[in-house]
Amino acid sequence: MPTLGELESTIMDRLWSYRRPASVRDVLEDLRGDREIAYTTVMTVMDKLHKKGLLKRHPQGKAYIYETVLSKEAYTAGQMRETLARSENQAATLVHFLERLTPEESAALEAALQVFPPRGRS
Amino acid sequence: MIAVVLAVYAAAGTALLPRLLGWARWRDHAPRLAISLWLAACGSVILAAIFAAIAAAAPSHRIGHGLTGLARAALALLGNRFDPAAIPVRAWFAIGAAGLILAALAQGLGGVLYVTWRERRRHAEMLAVVGRHDHRIGATVLDYGEPMAYCLPGRRPKTVITTAALRSLVPDHVAAVLAHERAHLRGRHHLLLAVAQGLARAFPGLPLFTRAGSEIARLVELRADDVAARRHPRVHIAAAVVSLATGRAPAFALGAGGENALVRVSRMLNPATPLRLREKLIGVAAVAVLLTGPAIIAASPGLMGAVMHHCYTLAFF
Structure with missing residues:
Protein backbone atom coordinates (compact mmCIF):
# COMPACT_ATOMS: atom_id res chain seq x y z
CA MET A 1 0.00 0.00 0.00
CA PRO A 2 1.67 3.22 -1.09
CA THR A 3 1.68 6.12 1.34
CA LEU A 4 -0.34 9.24 0.61
CA GLY A 5 2.88 11.16 -0.05
CA GLU A 6 3.89 8.67 -2.73
CA LEU A 7 0.44 8.88 -4.30
CA GLU A 8 0.61 12.67 -4.37
CA SER A 9 3.88 12.47 -6.21
CA THR A 10 2.59 9.81 -8.65
CA ILE A 11 -0.59 11.72 -9.41
CA MET A 12 1.27 14.99 -9.93
CA ASP A 13 3.66 13.21 -12.28
CA ARG A 14 0.75 11.81 -14.30
CA LEU A 15 -0.95 15.18 -14.53
CA TRP A 16 2.30 16.85 -15.55
CA SER A 17 2.81 14.24 -18.24
CA TYR A 18 -0.70 14.70 -19.75
CA ARG A 19 -0.15 18.41 -20.37
CA ARG A 20 -3.94 18.81 -20.34
CA PRO A 21 -6.72 18.92 -17.73
CA ALA A 22 -7.96 15.57 -16.40
CA SER A 23 -10.75 14.30 -14.17
CA VAL A 24 -10.37 11.97 -11.20
CA ARG A 25 -11.78 9.20 -13.43
CA ASP A 26 -9.07 9.81 -16.06
CA VAL A 27 -6.28 9.61 -13.48
CA LEU A 28 -7.88 6.57 -11.85
CA GLU A 29 -8.02 4.65 -15.13
CA ASP A 30 -4.43 5.56 -15.84
CA LEU A 31 -3.28 4.41 -12.38
CA ARG A 32 -5.31 1.18 -12.51
CA GLY A 33 -2.97 0.07 -15.25
CA ASP A 34 -0.39 -0.87 -12.63
CA ARG A 35 -2.10 -0.91 -9.25
CA GLU A 36 -5.34 -1.59 -7.40
CA ILE A 37 -6.75 1.71 -6.22
CA ALA A 38 -10.11 3.15 -5.14
CA TYR A 39 -11.83 6.12 -6.76
CA THR A 40 -12.25 7.84 -3.38
CA THR A 41 -8.54 7.54 -2.63
CA VAL A 42 -7.58 9.30 -5.84
CA MET A 43 -10.29 11.90 -5.27
CA THR A 44 -9.02 12.60 -1.72
CA VAL A 45 -5.43 12.98 -2.84
CA MET A 46 -6.37 15.27 -5.73
CA ASP A 47 -8.50 17.37 -3.42
CA LYS A 48 -5.52 17.65 -1.08
CA LEU A 49 -3.26 18.70 -3.94
CA HIS A 50 -5.83 21.35 -4.87
CA LYS A 51 -5.82 22.67 -1.29
CA LYS A 52 -2.03 22.77 -1.33
CA GLY A 53 -2.19 25.00 -4.38
CA LEU A 54 -0.64 22.51 -6.80
CA LEU A 55 -3.82 21.88 -8.80
CA LYS A 56 -6.58 24.15 -9.97
CA ARG A 57 -10.02 22.80 -10.79
CA HIS A 58 -13.35 23.74 -12.28
CA PRO A 59 -16.61 21.82 -12.19
CA GLN A 60 -17.64 19.84 -15.23
CA GLY A 61 -20.93 18.03 -14.90
CA LYS A 62 -21.05 16.32 -11.51
CA ALA A 63 -17.25 16.14 -11.06
CA TYR A 64 -14.27 18.45 -11.16
CA ILE A 65 -11.75 18.68 -13.88
CA TYR A 66 -8.20 19.24 -12.58
CA GLU A 67 -5.20 20.96 -14.05
CA THR A 68 -1.70 21.68 -12.77
CA VAL A 69 -1.10 25.28 -11.75
CA LEU A 70 2.54 25.32 -12.84
CA SER A 71 4.73 23.09 -14.95
CA MET B 1 32.37 44.35 43.42
CA ILE B 2 31.77 40.86 42.00
CA ALA B 3 28.95 42.25 39.89
CA VAL B 4 31.28 44.87 38.45
CA VAL B 5 33.98 42.32 37.62
CA LEU B 6 31.46 40.08 35.87
CA ALA B 7 29.84 42.95 34.00
CA VAL B 8 33.20 44.24 32.80
CA TYR B 9 34.16 40.73 31.71
CA ALA B 10 30.87 40.32 29.81
CA ALA B 11 31.22 43.67 28.07
CA ALA B 12 34.89 43.17 27.22
CA GLY B 13 34.22 39.59 26.15
CA THR B 14 31.68 40.55 23.51
CA ALA B 15 34.29 42.78 21.88
CA LEU B 16 37.56 40.95 22.57
CA LEU B 17 36.71 37.24 22.45
CA PRO B 18 35.83 37.29 18.73
CA ARG B 19 39.20 38.88 17.96
CA LEU B 20 41.03 36.40 20.13
CA LEU B 21 39.27 33.47 18.44
CA GLY B 22 39.73 35.05 15.03
CA TRP B 23 43.46 35.13 15.52
CA ALA B 24 43.73 31.42 16.30
CA ARG B 25 45.63 29.98 13.34
CA TRP B 26 44.73 26.40 14.14
CA ARG B 27 40.97 26.97 13.87
CA ASP B 28 40.74 25.54 10.37
CA HIS B 29 42.77 22.49 11.38
CA ALA B 30 40.43 21.54 14.20
CA PRO B 31 36.98 22.85 13.21
CA ARG B 32 35.17 20.90 15.87
CA LEU B 33 37.28 22.38 18.64
CA ALA B 34 36.89 25.83 17.12
CA ILE B 35 33.09 25.44 17.08
CA SER B 36 33.14 24.39 20.75
CA LEU B 37 35.24 27.44 21.60
CA TRP B 38 32.89 29.84 19.82
CA LEU B 39 29.85 28.38 21.56
CA ALA B 40 31.67 28.34 24.91
CA ALA B 41 32.65 31.99 24.44
CA CYS B 42 29.01 32.93 23.79
CA GLY B 43 27.86 30.91 26.79
CA SER B 44 30.55 32.45 28.97
CA VAL B 45 29.54 36.02 28.22
CA ILE B 46 25.83 35.31 28.70
CA LEU B 47 26.45 33.52 31.99
CA ALA B 48 28.69 36.35 33.20
CA ALA B 49 26.03 38.93 32.39
CA ILE B 50 23.32 36.96 34.18
CA PHE B 51 25.53 36.32 37.22
CA ALA B 52 26.49 39.98 37.29
CA ALA B 53 22.83 40.96 37.41
CA ILE B 54 22.07 38.46 40.16
CA ALA B 55 25.13 39.51 42.14
CA ALA B 56 24.07 43.14 41.87
CA ALA B 57 20.54 42.30 42.97
CA ALA B 58 21.35 40.11 45.94
CA PRO B 59 22.20 41.80 49.23
CA SER B 60 25.95 41.98 49.60
CA HIS B 61 26.15 39.98 52.87
CA ARG B 62 24.44 37.04 51.17
CA ILE B 63 26.74 37.16 48.16
CA GLY B 64 29.53 36.69 50.67
CA HIS B 65 28.62 33.02 50.91
CA GLY B 66 29.31 32.43 47.28
CA LEU B 67 27.19 30.40 44.91
CA THR B 68 24.96 28.88 47.55
CA GLY B 69 24.32 32.34 48.85
CA LEU B 70 23.69 33.51 45.33
CA ALA B 71 21.20 30.74 44.71
CA ARG B 72 19.53 31.40 48.06
CA ALA B 73 19.35 35.08 47.31
CA ALA B 74 17.82 34.34 43.93
CA LEU B 75 15.31 32.00 45.54
CA ALA B 76 14.48 34.60 48.14
CA LEU B 77 13.83 37.05 45.34
CA LEU B 78 11.55 34.63 43.52
CA GLY B 79 10.19 32.56 46.40
CA ASN B 80 7.52 33.06 49.00
CA ARG B 81 9.66 35.46 50.98
CA PHE B 82 9.20 37.82 48.11
CA ASP B 83 8.72 41.32 49.41
CA PRO B 84 8.99 43.99 46.72
CA ALA B 85 9.43 46.77 49.25
CA ALA B 86 12.53 45.14 50.69
CA ILE B 87 14.31 45.09 47.36
CA PRO B 88 16.33 48.20 46.64
CA VAL B 89 15.76 50.05 43.36
CA ARG B 90 19.26 49.11 42.23
CA ALA B 91 18.27 45.47 42.50
CA TRP B 92 15.16 45.97 40.41
CA PHE B 93 17.34 47.22 37.58
CA ALA B 94 19.58 44.21 37.92
CA ILE B 95 16.67 41.77 37.93
CA GLY B 96 15.25 43.53 34.90
CA ALA B 97 18.58 43.19 33.12
CA ALA B 98 18.83 39.45 33.82
CA GLY B 99 15.23 39.03 32.71
CA LEU B 100 15.87 40.92 29.50
CA ILE B 101 18.88 38.73 28.68
CA LEU B 102 16.88 35.56 29.21
CA ALA B 103 13.92 36.91 27.25
CA ALA B 104 16.14 37.91 24.31
CA LEU B 105 17.73 34.47 24.38
CA ALA B 106 14.38 32.70 24.38
CA GLN B 107 12.99 34.95 21.68
CA GLY B 108 16.07 34.59 19.43
CA LEU B 109 16.35 30.83 19.73
CA GLY B 110 12.62 30.23 19.64
CA GLY B 111 12.22 32.42 16.56
CA VAL B 112 14.95 30.66 14.65
CA LEU B 113 13.72 27.20 15.61
CA TYR B 114 10.16 28.03 14.58
CA VAL B 115 11.09 29.56 11.22
CA THR B 116 13.41 26.67 10.42
CA TRP B 117 10.82 24.11 11.34
CA ARG B 118 8.24 25.77 9.08
CA GLU B 119 10.63 26.16 6.16
CA ARG B 120 11.81 22.59 6.45
CA ARG B 121 8.29 21.28 6.39
CA ARG B 122 7.51 23.27 3.26
CA HIS B 123 10.61 22.03 1.56
CA ALA B 124 9.94 18.43 2.60
CA GLU B 125 6.47 18.75 1.07
CA MET B 126 7.99 19.87 -2.21
CA LEU B 127 10.49 17.01 -2.16
CA ALA B 128 7.65 14.56 -1.54
CA VAL B 129 5.99 15.73 -4.75
CA VAL B 130 8.92 16.26 -7.14
CA GLY B 131 11.83 14.36 -5.58
CA ARG B 132 12.52 10.69 -6.19
CA HIS B 133 14.62 8.42 -4.04
CA ASP B 134 17.57 6.82 -5.80
CA HIS B 135 18.49 3.63 -3.97
CA ARG B 136 21.82 3.30 -5.77
CA ILE B 137 23.23 6.51 -4.32
CA GLY B 138 20.97 6.56 -1.27
CA ALA B 139 19.76 10.09 -1.84
CA THR B 140 16.78 12.04 -3.09
CA VAL B 141 17.22 13.24 -6.65
CA LEU B 142 15.62 16.54 -7.58
CA ASP B 143 15.08 17.46 -11.20
CA TYR B 144 16.62 20.92 -11.20
CA GLY B 145 18.91 22.89 -13.46
CA GLU B 146 21.23 24.22 -10.78
CA PRO B 147 24.05 21.89 -9.65
CA MET B 148 23.46 21.54 -5.91
CA ALA B 149 23.71 19.10 -3.06
CA TYR B 150 22.26 19.71 0.35
CA CYS B 151 20.65 18.00 3.26
CA LEU B 152 17.29 18.57 4.84
CA PRO B 153 17.45 17.81 8.56
CA GLY B 154 14.39 16.70 10.45
CA ARG B 155 12.72 13.63 11.80
CA ARG B 156 13.15 11.99 8.42
CA PRO B 157 16.36 13.60 7.23
CA LYS B 158 17.07 13.67 3.50
CA THR B 159 20.19 14.04 1.46
CA VAL B 160 19.34 15.77 -1.80
CA ILE B 161 21.25 16.12 -5.04
CA THR B 162 20.00 17.83 -8.18
CA THR B 163 20.06 16.28 -11.63
CA ALA B 164 22.35 19.09 -12.76
CA ALA B 165 24.86 18.11 -10.07
CA LEU B 166 24.62 14.46 -11.11
CA ARG B 167 25.37 15.49 -14.69
CA SER B 168 28.39 17.60 -13.75
CA LEU B 169 30.00 15.19 -11.26
CA VAL B 170 31.54 11.77 -11.86
CA PRO B 171 30.18 9.00 -9.58
CA ASP B 172 33.17 9.11 -7.19
CA HIS B 173 32.65 12.80 -6.66
CA VAL B 174 28.93 12.33 -6.14
CA ALA B 175 29.74 9.81 -3.40
CA ALA B 176 32.12 12.30 -1.77
CA VAL B 177 29.54 15.10 -1.84
CA LEU B 178 26.86 12.87 -0.37
CA ALA B 179 29.25 11.75 2.38
CA HIS B 180 29.79 15.44 3.20
CA GLU B 181 26.04 16.01 3.44
CA ARG B 182 25.52 12.93 5.60
CA ALA B 183 28.26 14.18 7.89
CA HIS B 184 26.18 17.36 8.39
CA LEU B 185 23.15 15.26 9.31
CA ARG B 186 25.00 12.85 11.57
CA GLY B 187 26.87 15.69 13.28
CA ARG B 188 23.56 17.52 13.94
CA HIS B 189 25.10 20.59 12.35
CA HIS B 190 21.68 22.13 11.83
CA LEU B 191 21.32 22.41 15.61
CA LEU B 192 24.69 24.14 15.92
CA LEU B 193 23.65 26.55 13.18
CA ALA B 194 20.28 27.16 14.80
CA VAL B 195 21.90 27.98 18.14
CA ALA B 196 24.48 30.25 16.49
CA GLN B 197 21.82 32.07 14.51
CA GLY B 198 19.52 32.27 17.48
CA LEU B 199 22.27 33.94 19.51
CA ALA B 200 23.07 36.36 16.70
CA ARG B 201 19.40 37.23 16.50
CA ALA B 202 18.98 37.54 20.27
CA PHE B 203 21.88 39.97 20.65
CA PRO B 204 22.13 41.86 17.36
CA GLY B 205 25.08 44.15 16.87
CA LEU B 206 27.34 42.46 19.42
CA PRO B 207 30.48 41.36 17.57
CA LEU B 208 30.89 38.11 19.49
CA PHE B 209 27.49 36.76 18.46
CA THR B 210 27.50 37.94 14.86
CA ARG B 211 31.00 36.55 14.32
CA ALA B 212 30.11 33.29 16.07
CA GLY B 213 27.17 32.87 13.69
CA SER B 214 29.19 33.29 10.52
CA GLU B 215 32.20 31.36 11.80
CA ILE B 216 30.15 28.36 12.90
CA ALA B 217 28.38 28.29 9.52
CA ARG B 218 31.82 28.18 7.87
CA LEU B 219 33.37 25.71 10.31
CA VAL B 220 30.63 23.09 9.97
CA GLU B 221 31.49 22.86 6.27
CA LEU B 222 35.13 22.19 7.11
CA ARG B 223 34.11 19.64 9.71
CA ALA B 224 31.84 17.82 7.23
CA ASP B 225 34.73 17.75 4.72
CA ASP B 226 36.98 16.15 7.35
CA VAL B 227 34.41 13.50 8.16
CA ALA B 228 33.81 12.77 4.47
CA ALA B 229 37.59 12.54 3.96
CA ARG B 230 37.75 9.50 6.24
CA ARG B 231 36.05 7.38 3.60
CA HIS B 232 36.73 9.29 0.40
CA PRO B 233 39.93 10.52 -1.22
CA ARG B 234 40.43 14.17 -0.30
CA VAL B 235 41.02 15.08 -3.93
CA HIS B 236 37.50 13.90 -4.80
CA ILE B 237 36.01 16.22 -2.20
CA ALA B 238 38.13 19.10 -3.49
CA ALA B 239 37.11 18.40 -7.08
CA ALA B 240 33.44 18.25 -6.11
CA VAL B 241 33.67 21.57 -4.27
CA VAL B 242 35.21 23.16 -7.34
CA SER B 243 32.73 21.81 -9.84
CA LEU B 244 29.70 22.62 -7.69
CA ALA B 245 31.00 26.11 -7.00
CA THR B 246 31.81 26.89 -10.63
CA GLY B 247 29.39 28.37 -13.09
CA ARG B 248 26.69 28.99 -10.57
CA ALA B 249 24.02 31.20 -12.03
CA PRO B 250 23.89 34.46 -10.09
CA ALA B 251 20.16 33.94 -9.56
CA PHE B 252 20.83 33.24 -5.91
CA ALA B 253 22.50 36.19 -4.31
CA LEU B 254 24.00 34.18 -1.52
CA GLY B 255 25.93 36.22 0.96
CA ALA B 256 28.90 33.91 1.20
CA GLY B 257 31.49 34.52 -1.46
CA GLY B 258 34.07 32.09 -2.72
CA GLU B 259 36.53 32.42 0.16
CA ASN B 260 35.29 29.37 1.94
CA ALA B 261 35.41 27.30 -1.24
CA LEU B 262 39.08 28.27 -1.62
CA VAL B 263 39.82 27.35 2.00
CA ARG B 264 38.03 24.05 1.63
CA VAL B 265 39.84 23.07 -1.54
CA SER B 266 43.26 23.93 -0.19
CA ARG B 267 42.52 22.10 3.07
CA MET B 268 41.56 19.01 1.13
CA LEU B 269 44.61 19.15 -1.13
CA ASN B 270 47.15 20.04 1.56
CA PRO B 271 46.03 18.41 4.76
CA ALA B 272 47.50 20.14 7.79
CA THR B 273 49.18 18.07 10.46
CA PRO B 274 46.52 17.31 13.05
CA LEU B 275 46.72 19.07 16.40
CA ARG B 276 48.99 17.46 18.95
CA LEU B 277 47.47 16.11 22.14
CA ARG B 278 48.83 19.03 24.13
CA GLU B 279 47.16 21.58 21.82
CA LYS B 280 43.89 19.67 21.97
CA LEU B 281 44.02 19.60 25.77
CA ILE B 282 44.65 23.34 25.87
CA GLY B 283 41.61 23.85 23.66
CA VAL B 284 39.39 21.66 25.84
CA ALA B 285 40.70 23.43 28.95
CA ALA B 286 39.85 26.79 27.37
CA VAL B 287 36.27 25.61 26.76
CA ALA B 288 36.02 24.52 30.40
CA VAL B 289 37.46 27.81 31.70
CA LEU B 290 35.10 29.87 29.53
CA LEU B 291 32.07 27.96 30.73
CA THR B 292 32.92 27.69 34.42
CA GLY B 293 34.82 30.97 34.78
CA PRO B 294 31.81 33.23 35.40
CA ALA B 295 30.42 30.85 38.03
CA ILE B 296 33.82 30.66 39.75
CA ILE B 297 34.11 34.44 39.83
CA ALA B 298 30.56 34.72 41.17
CA ALA B 299 31.41 32.19 43.87
CA SER B 300 34.87 33.50 44.62
CA PRO B 301 34.15 35.23 47.96
CA GLY B 302 32.61 31.99 49.22
CA LEU B 303 35.58 29.99 47.96
CA MET B 304 37.96 32.37 49.63
CA GLY B 305 35.97 32.00 52.82
CA ALA B 306 36.13 28.21 52.59
CA VAL B 307 39.87 28.29 52.01
CA MET B 308 40.37 30.60 54.95
CA HIS B 309 38.20 28.37 57.12
CA HIS B 310 40.25 25.29 56.24
CA CYS B 311 43.45 27.20 56.90
CA TYR B 312 42.20 27.87 60.40
CA THR B 313 41.37 24.22 61.02
CA LEU B 314 44.75 23.21 59.68
CA ALA B 315 46.43 25.72 61.94
CA PHE B 316 44.77 24.10 64.95
CA PHE B 317 46.41 20.73 64.32
Missing part, protein backbone atom coordinates in the same frame (compact mmCIF):
# COMPACT_ATOMS: atom_id res chain seq x y z
CA LYS A 72 6.97 20.75 -12.98
CA GLU A 73 10.05 22.85 -13.80
CA ALA A 74 8.38 26.11 -12.80
CA TYR A 75 7.09 24.63 -9.56
CA THR A 76 10.50 23.25 -8.57
CA ALA A 77 12.31 26.43 -9.57
CA GLY A 78 9.87 28.61 -7.61
CA GLN A 79 10.12 26.50 -4.49
CA MET A 80 13.90 26.30 -4.66
CA ARG A 81 14.26 30.01 -5.20
CA GLU A 82 12.07 30.68 -2.21
CA THR A 83 13.98 28.28 0.03
CA LEU A 84 17.37 29.55 -1.05
CA ALA A 85 16.43 33.20 -0.75
CA ARG A 86 15.37 32.53 2.81
CA SER A 87 18.29 30.33 3.72
CA GLU A 88 20.66 33.23 3.06
CA ASN A 89 19.89 34.30 6.60
CA GLN A 90 18.67 30.93 7.59
CA ALA A 91 21.37 28.40 6.88
CA ALA A 92 19.75 26.01 9.31
CA THR A 93 16.75 25.35 7.07
CA LEU A 94 18.88 23.15 4.90
CA VAL A 95 22.53 22.78 5.38
CA HIS A 96 23.77 23.29 1.89
CA PHE A 97 26.78 22.72 -0.22
CA LEU A 98 26.74 26.10 -1.89
CA GLU A 99 29.94 27.88 -2.56
CA ARG A 100 30.65 30.27 -5.33
CA LEU A 101 33.84 30.68 -7.29
CA THR A 102 34.74 33.25 -9.91
CA PRO A 103 35.82 31.80 -13.27
CA GLU A 104 39.45 32.78 -12.52
CA GLU A 105 39.41 31.07 -9.14
CA SER A 106 37.93 27.91 -10.50
CA ALA A 107 40.42 27.84 -13.40
CA ALA A 108 43.27 28.12 -10.88
CA LEU A 109 41.77 25.38 -8.76
CA GLU A 110 41.16 23.11 -11.74
CA ALA A 111 44.83 23.50 -12.56
CA ALA A 112 45.76 22.68 -8.97
CA LEU A 113 43.57 19.58 -9.13
CA GLN A 114 45.32 18.39 -12.29
CA VAL A 115 48.57 18.16 -10.35
CA PHE A 116 46.99 15.62 -8.04
CA PRO A 117 46.66 12.29 -9.83
CA PRO A 118 43.08 11.11 -9.46
CA ARG A 119 44.32 7.81 -8.00
CA GLY A 120 43.14 5.53 -10.71
CA ARG A 121 39.40 5.59 -10.14
CA SER A 122 37.89 8.85 -11.26
